Amino acid sequence: MSFRTHWADNVQESLITQTITIAGWVQRRRDHGGLVFVDVRDRTGLVQVVADPRNPMFKVLDSVRPEFVVSITGTVQQRPEGMGNRDIASGSVEIVPNLVKVLSESKTPPFMPQEAESVDELMRLKYRYLDLRRTSLFHNFELRDRVLFSLRSFFHEQGFLDVETPALARSTPEGARDFLVPSRVQPGQFYALPQSPQIFKQLLMVAGFERYYQIAKVFRDEDLRADRQPEFTQIDVEMSFVDREEILRLMEAMMKQIFWDALDVRLPDFPRMTYKDAMHQYGSDKPDLRAGEALVDLSDLAHQTEWNVLRQATYTVGVRCRQYAPSRKQLDEWTQFAKDLGSRGLVWMTKAEDGIRCSATKWLDSEFQEKISATANLEIGDTLFLVSGDDPRPFEVAGQIRLEFARRENRMESGWRFLWVTEFPLFEWSEEEQRLTSAHHPFTMPMEEDRSLIAVDPTAVRSEAYDVVLNGIELASGSLRIYQSEVQQNIFSALGLSDTEIQEKFGFLLQAFQYGAPPHGGIAFGLDRIVMLMAGAKSLREVIAFPKTARGTDPLMEAPSTVADSQLAELGIQVQGRHPEK
RNA sequence: GGAGGCGUGGUGUAGUCGGCCUAACACGCAUGCCUGUCACGCAUGAGAUCACGGGUUCGAAUCCCGUCGCCUCCGCCA
Numbered sequence: 033m034s035f036r037t038h039w040a041d042n043v044q045e046s047l048i049t050q051t052i053t054i055a056g057w058v059q060r061r062r063d064h065g066g067l068v069f070v071d072v073r074d075r076t077g078l079v080q081v082v083a084d085p086r087n088p089m090f091k092v093l094d095s096v097r098p099e100f101v102v103s104i105t106g107t108v109q110q111r112p113e114g115m116g117n118r119d120i121a122s123g124s125v126e127i128v129p130n131l132v133k134v135l136s137e138s139k140t141p142p143f144m145p146q147e148a149e150s151v152d153e154l155m156r157l158k159y160r161y162l163d164l165r166r167t168s169l170f171h172n173f174e175l176r177d178r179v180l181f182s183l184r185s186f187f188h189e190q191g192f193l194d195v196e197t198p199a200l201a202r203s204t205p206e207g208a209r210d211f212l213v214p215s216r217v218q219p220g221q222f223y224a225l226p227q228s229p230q231i232f233k234q235l236l237m238v239a240g241f242e243r244y245y246q247i248a249k250v251f252r253d254e255d256l257r258a259d260r261q262p263e264f265t266q267i268d269v270e271m272s273f274v275d276r277e278e279i280l281r282l283m284e285a286m287m288k289q290i291f292w293d294a295l296d297v298r299l300p301d302f303p304r305m306t307y308k309d310a311m312h313q314y315g316s317d318k319p320d321l322r323a324g325e326a327l328v329d330l331s332d333l334a335h336q337t338e339w340n341v342l343r344q345a346t347y348t349v350g351v352r353c354r355q356y357a358p359s360r361k362q363l364d365e366w367t368q369f370a371k372d373l374g375s376r377g378l379v380w381m382t383k384a385e386d387g388i389r390c391s392a393t394k395w396l397d398s399e400f401q402e403k404i405s406a407t408a409n410l411e412i413g414d415t416l417f418l419v420s421g422d423d424p425r426p427f428e429v430a431g432q433i434r435l436e437f438a439r440r441e442n443r444m445e446s447g448w449r450f451l452w453v454t455e456f457p458l459f460e461w462s463e464e465e466q467r468l469t470s471a472h473h474p475f476t477m478p479m480e481e482d483r484s485l486i487a488v489d490p491t492a493v494r495s496e497a498y499d500v501v502l503n504g505i506e507l508a509s510g511s512l513r514i515y516q517s518e519v520q521q522n523i524f525s526a527l528g529l530s531d532t533e534i535q536e537k538f539g540f541l542l543q544a545f546q547y548g549a550p551p552h553g554g555i556a557f558g559l560d561r562i563v564m565l566m567a568g569a570k571s572l573r574e575v576i577a578f579p580k581t582a583r584g585t586d587p588l589m590e591a592p593s594t595v596a597d598s599q600l601a602e603l604g605i606q607v608q609g610r611h612p613e614k
Numbered sequence: 615g616g617a618g619g620c621g622u623g624g625u626g627u628a629g630u631c632g633g634c635c636u637a638a639c640a641c642g643c644a645u646g647c648c649u650g651u652c653a654c655g656c657a658u659g660a661g662a663u664c665a666c667g668g669g670u671u672c673g674a675a676u677c678c679c680g681u682c683g684c685c686u687c688c689g690c691c692a
Contacts, residue, residue: 060652060653062650062651062652062654062655063648063651063654064648064649064650064651064654064655065647065648065649066648066649067648067649067650067651068649068651069650069651069652069654071652078652080651080652082650082651084649085649097643098642111650112650114650115650115651115652117651117652119652120652123652140624140642140643141624141625141642142624142625143624143625143626143642144625144641144642146653147625147626147641147642148625150625150626151625151626152620152621152625152626152684152685153684153685154683154684154685155625155684157684206692207691207692208690208691208692209690209691227691227692228692230692252691253691254690254691255615255689255690255691256691257686257687257691258685258686258687260691372688373688460692464690469692470692471692472692473692474692476692509692581683581684581685582684582685582686583683583684585683587684
């Protein structure tokens with residue numbers, strides 16, 4: 033006799049009078065003395081088993097406790113009139129057992145899986161296997177599986193090859209902090225876990241693989257967030273002999289495919305926006321298009337006023353809050369919100385039946401207020417917030433106010449608002465290091481028409497880099513790569529790298545490029561983030577089976593941990609200032 | 615590195631402006647009763663060094679200092 037002939041959710045009226053076997057965990061026991069009900073849960077759902085004292089299995093069934101593992105053979109019967117349960121798929125029937133096997137007993141669990149949602153996250157991670165018994169959490173992993181299946185078939189059909197690249201690689205400068213792995217055979221030397229398979233996939237293009245993809249684990253030793261784990265999964269893609277349009281078109285097709293396959297959602301074409309427009313219209317390089325209309329640039333008007341604060345600021349940006357009449361207290365909160373973000377202040381303006389009210393009446397006459405109102409296209413009942421300053425602060429602050437307003441006032445639209453952001457800057461100035469750094473990475477192709485600026489005005493140079501944004505979250509980032517060595521040289525010298533440094537850090541790649549590098553480009557998607565958004569989850573922990581805490585620990589395995597001195601000795605490593613116990 | 619929130623039986627919380635706390639409630643657990651429940655019901659019971667360390671006080675879950683842990687955000691994450 034097998035452990036199981038049917039899944040819980042498949043126990044339906046069509047099986048009435050048949051003898052079947054189900055297996056799973058005891059979710060709940062309801063003991064009525066003369067009648068006992070047991071809900072058995074498997075990964076599909078619940079099914080009710082019922083027995084009365086005349087049933088030879090009554091005593092066994094009555095003895096089970098939550099989370100016992102059972103296999104139950106019995107007859108499917110219709111539930112009595114009015115006794116159905118609409119909340120479960122098998123709710124119109126139940127099983128009368130003729131064999132109840134307790135396969136495994138369970139201690140009283142620290143929490144019941146179905147109540148785990150309200151349990152402290154630390155507890156949930158420590159007993160992750162109990163947490164994962166929740167049907168709702170399991171559904172996230174089913175979704176993840178459907179997405180992966182869809183992805184692989186898409187790539188396979190499009191002629192992409194799944195190629196694995198090393199997890200033990202070389203530490204490269206730039207980018208995130210590396211996780212290091214000491215080498216035993218080469219004492220004092222270290223591998224680095226890859227932040228991305230970037231170099232390898234470019235080498236595969238030089239190798240003539242043409243179309244590569246990989247579902248790759250990558251590692252970044254930076255501080256964590258709800259949407260950031262130290263190790264996560266990328267859908268890594270690289271293609272040769274393609275231009276930007278072709279990459280964008282294919283990758284957009286891929287996203288549409290997985291939404292269709294995994295969620296039955298038909299996505300419309302993704303709108304495009306340049307980085308500059310994104311910053312000026314939404315104050316962010318990842319605009320959330322659900323949060324209402326764009327910011328309004330009132331700089332030209334602001335420069336005409338006598339009021340120095342506005343006149344001298346490079347930019348004055350407005351956030352339009354439609355049909356919003358904030359209280360005095362709320363206005364103070366908004367002012368504080370803007371200040372916390374680094375704005376020197378916040379001007380507000382509301383348009384009412386009897387005219388405009390404004391926090392800066394002292395400095396802005398009513399005629400000017402009318403002008404602003406007209407330019408911002410205010411209607412009666414609207415509120416406008418104005419932020420002034422020098423680029424890019426006012427846009428960023430206004431963008432944050434726009435988002436926070438939509439959140440606080442429940443104005444966030446629903447739906448999947450995808451967006452391509454293009455023409456990212458090639459370089460950015462690092463205040464910390466006091467030098468120019470690559471915004472994406474040093475192999476990113478500058479835009480043809482901006483190449484002459486590389487030496488004279490590097491931060492004005494735009495690149496062939498692009499992001500996919502969904503509902504204000506960055507899902508993917510990619511670029512065309514440089515394949516001509518003279519362009520690469522220009523970039524390196526703009527970054528202030530000496531020939532020695534270049535050879536030391538990127539020599540192997542540059543050498544490869546001397547043997548015939550095809551034009552190529554690619555992109556990498558954050559798979560976990562995609563699944564998180566598709567599942568409607570608030571944290572990556574909901575779509576990763578064994579995630580880390582915000583401090584990078586795993587409470588289940590208790591990783592990281594100390595290791596034996598002999599292990600360290602083998603590696604030639606001495607630990608400084610080790611915590612005595614832990 | 616910085617800011618905020620949280621830490622009280624197995625779980626979730628109340629108590630936190632010092633004494634009414636011999637720490638309350640719900641769920642869970644145990645025992646008993648109950649033949650149509652599905653968050654079953656009823657009764658009885660067990661179960662807490664109030665995160666840890668130090669201090670103030672006649673008296674600390676409660677006030678002060680420090681430490682640890684979890685969560686969120688900023689920095690950081692090409």
